[in-house]
Amino acid sequence: MKKITFLLKNYRFSLKISTLELAFYIAIIISAFFFSNQFLNRAKYPTSNTAIKLQMENKKQATSNLSLIMARGSFNINEEIPVKIHITATDGSNMAQINLNYLPGNISFTRMDRTNSVCSDLRNIISNSESGTVSFECRLGSQEKKKTSGLVATAQFIAKGSGNNIFTFNDKDTYVISAQNQRTNLSYETPLGNYIYIFSDSGKEPLLPPKTPVSSLTHPNQATWYKDPNITFEWLRSDDIKEFEYCYNQNRLNCEAWKKTTDSSVAIQSQDGNWYFHVQAVSDKGKGPLNTFKINIDQTPPEEIKPIIESKNIKFNREDNESGIKTANIVIDGQKFENIDDSFIIPELKAKNHHVTIEIIDNAGNIQKKTFTLTANK
Template sequence: ASLFLSPGSESFIVGDSFSVELGVDTAGLPINAAQTTIYFPPDIVEVLSISKDNSIFSLWPKTPAFSNSAGEISFIGGLPHPGFNGKGNVITINFKAKKEGEALFSFDESKVLADDGKGTNILVFIKGAKYFIYQPEKIGLEATTTLPRIFSPTHPNENEWYSNNTPRFQWSLIKDIKGVSFVFDKNPDTIADTVSEGLLNFKNYDLIPDGIWYFHLRLEDESGWGETFHYRIQVDTNPPYPFEIIIDNAGDSTNPKPNLYFETKDDTSGIDIYKIKIGEEKFIDLMLAQINPFPTSLLRPGNYKIIVRAIDKAKNIVQTKTSLDIDPIETPEINIWPEKYVAGEETFYIEG
């Protein structure tokens, strides 16, 4: 199953209100509950309200709540047997853009529980979101015939990867423009033809395949057709491959500092970072050079739940989990000791 935020990327003007949906995809397995905590940057955006309308859940052990001071949204939701199977909305979060910046939305430890009578956590994939907040004057990009200016509110940085596969392109038309031609393909050097598509100032595309794409725009005025301007976008909607965690305690179940091994790959944008959570500690970030092995800190005897997330450059996430048991050392047993001991007169000796 997967949890995801929609839209995955978008641009907004300071002062705008906008909505973000948290969705779930059960991947063919009925579910009856889910819980998560979503983090957002409270200095850039603030929550106005949370709506449970149209939610797949009807029971709320923990009603959706938010804190604009901590930048957190959390809930626990559920529904009776036979549960829900498919793709649906969990909650809708209404935000306001406060100031210019990049707003990254991420998840803390999350669960999606199967309707199997056992409460099995079947969550595997998580998809966060990335929103760009601009000052109003930076959205409008004036055009000239020879070099039109393109802006993509869904993919505003040509050098970054996005999980949004429904791109939008927009541009301004000066009063002398009488023709607009555009092409969208994977060739960086395509020249748009001289057949006008009409006096359009935007174009949307739906559900494009992953990869690097180019939007080519050309404008016509009284003097003829100008040069073609090219705009690149990079799309990756798929998470990294599933993987396993291998625990190496050097054959000693009492080893308080075992090594962990894990690694995966991502075909399109590549792995950006790993996150790991051991027991009740918070997630910590790991660069690629910090794994294989990853030595744990010194751990007391006990059972620890380990969660590792692999995050690609488009912020798609795959997570895996395992359990680590550290046994206590055996209690020492003393077999030989002196029945009488005089301090300072003899050596104290015990054996066991």
Template sequence: MAKKANWKELMTLHLRAYIPALVAFLFLLPSPVFAAALSLSPTNASVRVGSTVTETVFVLSTDQAMNAISGTISFPPELLQVVSVSKAGSVLSLWVQDPTFSNADGTISFSGIVPNPGYTGSHGLTISIQFRGKRAGTAAISFSPSSQVLANDGNGTDILNDTNSATITVTSSASAPSTPPAPSTAEQGLLARIISSTHPDQTQWYNRPHAIFDWTNAQGVSGVRLGYDKDADGEPSVPYSEPLSHKELDLEDGIWYFHVQEKGSGGWGPISSYRVQIDTVPPLPSTVTFPQGTTTPSGSSITALFTTTDELSGIDHYQVAVDGKVFTVTADAGSRPYQVSAGPGAHMLLVQTYDKAKILCYRRSIVIL
């Protein structure tokens, strides 16, 4: 008589039947998308021959802590020359290679580390580069393909997947008027030129509330007046008996103006002002809707709409990932029907919304194609 299968044997047979399907299902699940970016700011600038302009390198790594950056930046040495490279305020605190540059080869190299637990954020200052214009022309500045951002995962995984380039337009110094009007005695040489290593572009939004300002005082300056407010034509009201040339401020969200006025032997000079735009609040959670639903016949695409608002700086762009494949969608395009295409089955849709201060928020949706 045939022996009856006991319950243990039956369970083993069932498991053997389902394990291949279970393994296949787990294999098809989307894995997390970890990505970092290196950016140059401002992306567009202009400088006259003989004058200087500053470009700042920032790192973005919002969904995975990073702990090391190795970068090489190229620039046209016939149009620009590097005056200095600054590490001030950098998120990198241990330097494998201090920033170096070659005006002969047109390269800047650096390599540094952020100790454990690493850096997570969307606007980490790395280095600041001061260029001087050499000859009129359009200079393109870019990262080399060998640049890396390594994850703080114990394996040194390279998570860099995006870099931007910057353009500096160098104009001829001869374009200045040959006989400018003579300034008054009090104004001669007393217009301070303010720069900021933390907020280098006055037209851009930043999510960094701590602002650093520097300026070079004219010869013979005996004191300064400083101030900050939300008035582009504001006047500084705090006098200093010493010719300060550095100031750090912690500012709230909004548009601010930092004012400097120098005092020389002939009196107070004109007021210099520097604009700073700060937004530390993420966009409101985005709404992802599917006007035709989330299921379609096999081979068809699904229509998606992304809508959200950012009360201060405004929406800059969306990053859309379908099962790990990333696409960039402009703010205008996001409000129009966007076609999501993938093969049959369940898929993960990840929408990252960036405002103009490079702050993001997430929105995940499951779509069935």
């Protein structure tokens, strides 16, 4: 039996304990100290797998940039038009898949020039003059230049007819592969307003401006009905165009009340019906041909619904003065029946009052509703 004396501040006390018990308690104290120290070290310094994972998470994804230097100015028929493609990529990037879009009709792709290119090889060059697309694969890092930034290639096109053109990257199918064989973050530079203006005859300017390409981002489809009356029209312009004349009316063929603008867009608030936006370019040589864009507006819901209950049928009118009826639905006590005719057969109902709503939707998305109570008897 051992006698152990403890001194705590100004107090002294003794404890009688056997040698075996003393060894047992010392072992517990040492073990507790060891494991607590291990826990603190692990919290402070992660295991190797955890550290690697954290490093990978903190590592930024590689970023690449593609830019176009498009031909700008005037070209003769059958003259080549160069479009340069540049890349800025991280060192060690493997390849770039490039997809270009252009307006088909007045130009066509002829060849890909690799002079001064950072690509060791250009592969799978595919062009489609009908859809206005050119795609190819660039293997980055030539033997002469250990770089992955610079000129990718020069796409050569040939002028076929009069008019404007503009080039863009197809961002869905364009990408750059890093040294880790992963797609990088990709940004583009295709300055708006870069265009090609093509002469109608070799060496001679056209007497009049070409037809002005017009479109609408707010109402893009000329066959679709829209209920939003606020419309924006956009078009391209070239340097020799002085101004544009436009009008908005319901005459498909011509205009009488013209307005003028030097801008390349105009906002219009429309009324219901079929309308036509007319625009023509004006230069010092005169006015170009008229271009027309159709707009269909319907802000008015279908006519008021007047249901008639006949035996086991619900009959109702479904009329719309502009876009026409797209669909009709009926809801009975929360149960919806879709795409119904104007004569609806009532299902078996319990003998009580039932909540009924008829809903008619026109082709512009306007909705007309009628709610009533239907009393069912045995």
